[in-house]
Amino acid sequence: xxxxxxxxxxxxxxxxxxxxxxxxxxxxxxxxxxxxxxxxxxxxxxxxxxxxxxxxxxxxxxxxxxxxxxxxxxxxxxxxxxxxxxxxxxxxxxxxxxxxxxxxxxxxxxxxxxxxxxxxxxxxxxxxxx
Amino acid sequence: xxxxxxxxxxxxxxxxxxxxxxxxxxxxxxxxxxxxxxxxxxxxxxxxxxxxxxxxxxxxxxxxxxxxxxxxxxxxxxxxxxxxxxxxxxxxxxxxxxxxxxxxxxxxxxxxxxxxxxxxxxxxxxxxxxxxxxxxxxxxxxxxxxxxxxxxxxxxxxxxxxxxxxxxxxxxxxxxxxxxxxxxxxxxxxxxxxxxxxxxxxxxxxxxxxxxxxxxxxxxxxxxxxxxxxxxxxxxxxxxxxxxxxxxxxxxxxxxxxxxxxxxxxxxxxxxxxxxxxxxxxxxxxxxxxxxxxxxxxxxxxxxxxxxxxxxxxxxxxxxxxxxxxxxxxxxxxxxxxxxxxxxxxxxxxxxxxxxxxxxxxxxxxxxxxxxxxxxxxxxxx
Numbered sequence: 001x002x003x004x005x006x007x008x009x010x011x012x013x014x015x016x017x018x019x020x021x022x023x024x025x026x027x028x029x030x031x032x033x034x035x036x037x038x039x040x041x042x043x044x045x046x047x048x049x050x051x052x053x054x055x056x057x058x059x060x061x062x063x064x065x066x067x068x069x070x071x072x073x074x075x076x077x078x079x080x081x082x083x084x085x086x087x088x089x090x091x092x093x094x095x096x097x098x099x100x101x102x103x104x105x106x107x108x109x110x111x112x113x114x115x116x117x118x119x120x121x122x123x124x125x126x127x128x129x130x
Numbered sequence: 131x132x133x134x135x136x137x138x139x140x141x142x143x144x145x146x147x148x149x150x151x152x153x154x155x156x157x158x159x160x161x162x163x164x165x166x167x168x169x170x171x172x173x174x175x176x177x178x179x180x181x182x183x184x185x186x187x188x189x190x191x192x193x194x195x196x197x198x199x200x201x202x203x204x205x206x207x208x209x210x211x212x213x214x215x216x217x218x219x220x221x222x223x224x225x226x227x228x229x230x231x232x233x234x235x236x237x238x239x240x241x242x243x244x245x246x247x248x249x250x251x252x253x254x255x256x257x258x259x260x261x262x263x264x265x266x267x268x269x270x271x272x273x274x275x276x277x278x279x280x281x282x283x284x285x286x287x288x289x290x291x292x293x294x295x296x297x298x299x300x301x302x303x304x305x306x307x308x309x310x311x312x313x314x315x316x317x318x319x320x321x322x323x324x325x326x327x328x329x330x331x332x333x334x335x336x337x338x339x340x341x342x343x344x345x346x347x348x349x350x351x352x353x354x355x356x357x358x359x360x361x362x363x364x365x366x367x368x369x370x371x372x373x374x375x376x377x378x379x380x381x382x383x384x385x386x387x388x389x390x391x392x393x394x395x396x397x398x399x400x401x402x403x404x405x406x407x408x409x410x411x412x413x414x415x416x417x418x419x420x421x422x423x424x425x426x427x428x429x430x431x432x433x434x435x436x437x438x439x440x441x442x443x444x445x446x447x448x449x450x451x452x453x454x455x456x457x458x459x460x461x462x463x464x465x466x467x468x469x470x471x472x473x474x475x476x477x478x479x480x481x482x483x484x485x486x487x488x489x490x491x492x493x494x495x496x497x498x499x500x501x502x503x504x505x506x507x508x509x510x511x512x
Contacts, residue, residue: 005210009203013210017218025232032236037243037496086506098415116505123504127497128421 015058022054040126049118056111057082086112097121235507239500246496251424255487259289287430290484299439300359303334329410330436335385336364340374345392345451352447363387371403388440397452402444410435423491429483445478 030047038046064081068074088107092100097120108114218225266282269275294302306328339346346367353360368374371391378386386407393401412428419426432438500507 005206006203009206009210013207013214016211017214021228024229029232029236032233032240036240089505099413112505119505123497123500124421127494128423129491129493 011062014062018058018061019055022058023051026050026054038122038126040129041122046122049115049122053111053115053118060085060111082112085110086116089113089116097124239504239507242500243494243496246494246499248492248494250492251488251490253488253490254425256289256425256485259286261286284427287433288425288427288485290482291430291433292480292482293433293438293442296353296357296439296443297359299436300334300357300363303331303436304359306331307333327410327431328434329407330387331434333385334363335387336366337387338366338368338374338378338389340368340371340389340391342367342369343392345395346390348451349390349392349444349447352450353443356446357443375405387436390440390444395448395451397456400448400452402448404437404440404444406435406437411437423488423493425485425488429485442478442480449478 026047029050030043033046034041034043060082061078064078065074068077088110089112092104092107104117108117262282264270266278268279339350350365350367366374366377368377371389374389374391378389389403389405391403391405393403395401410431412431419428497504
């Protein structure tokens with residue numbers, strides 16, 4: 001890189017910067033969700049659920065960034081790409097959790113899809129008050 | 131050794147340089163150019179060259195270089211982080227948006243949750259059933275209140291049930307489909323979730339049999355003899371199960387009630403399949419529904435789809451058919467088994483089903499209403 005900045009230093013610095021942001025988001029989301037609409041879920045597990053998703057978002061951002069040289073264009077495409085990766089979940093809208101497992105495993109390689117499958121299961125358990 | 135000493139000194143210098151410029155953030159990146167330092171270091175290319183030319187000292191020098199590399203990287207890292215921090219600090223509004231925007235989505239969800247009603251249900255047993263004549267929802271002047279009628283049907287179905295025989299099922303189906311009278315209404319109903327549940331009752335199709343064997347002929351003959359409604363039904367015989375499936379899938383405009391496949395039958399065992407439309411049956415991928423509260427009414431589809439009726443009819447035929455086999459058989463094994471009290475005392479059961487009692491529970495419709503959107507909403511917060 002220009003100025004002798006090492007590649008791993010660049011990646012790590014952005015990772016750590018985003019980590020602070022996402023740690024805060026996960027923590028506050030967990031708190032709000034636990035005290036309001038997800039009262040029966042274990043907050044520790046909820047935090048891990050949110051936080052691991054956020055971590056995957058950081059690496060997803062790195063992936064998207066590698067395709068662009070212009071920041072503005074990347075900033076427009078990034079959220080759209082993120083939204084697109086959640087859409088495969090709706091392909092399986094009519095199926096219950098025991099159906100089409102293999103396809104769902106592959107679709108879950110996209111972390112937002114996996115995240116929304118997780119949200120469905122949490123909603124199922126909360127609905128039944130389990 | 132002289133070189134190592136030089137490096138140590140250079141590390142010392144580096145440390146001081148970085149300490150001085152840490153506050154300046156990105157400035158450090160320029161200061162780290164070896165050319166600007168008092169003790170110019172070889173570039174990485176030169177270092178490699180040096181290491182290969184002086185084999186005796188190479189490992190020690192390499193490890194020092196490695197440590198030096200790491201140290202230098204860490205200093206760059208701290209500088210980059212400082213730069214990011216300063217950037218975030220200077221762009222206060224952007225930073226605030228980043229750190230607070232997820233609250234908008236969360237507050238929307240919380241608001242939705244606050245608006246939702248919690249429904250409370252008492253504990254319930256299902257041992258009795260109240261039947262009104264005429265049914266609730268049908269007034270004396272013949273007008274229908276569909277919602278009330280549906281509730282009364284659901285209540286009746288949730289009580290003790292016996293398996294209707296073939297004629298009863300077909301007659302009920304004919305009555306229901308005749309009462310609809312309109313093709314548009316039928317098509318609307320069959321495309322809705324409610325209609326799919328009652329699909330076989332509303333639009334009874336033809337019955338398919340496979341394979342083309344003497345057992346299947348015997349079954350058709352039996353159904354012709356013992357029921358009065360089978361003669362009026364369309365039925366087809368296919369050479370194999372595969373052929374039957376192919377035919378059904380190629381003729382989706384024709385309604386199909388069921389495909390019955392007789393694999394084998396003997397006095398000791400019978401192996402057959404009843405295949406019905408996917409939407410009319412409970413899902414068999416899910417053996418136990420762990421997360422349910424109250425009464426899960428999916429089991430009623432076994433009655434409504436006609437599955438149990440067909441099963442009961444085929445079982446009747448199977449006992450009848452094997453009785454004939456045994457009496458005409460010369461096989462000693464069959465005769466022995468026919469004489470054994472166990473096999474002859476075994477007769478087709480006529481079960482009565484009744485749901486288990488359910489405990490009191492409360493239910494928030496919020497999860498049902500926004501459950502599938504929860505993932506989307508929480509993804510967008512990220």
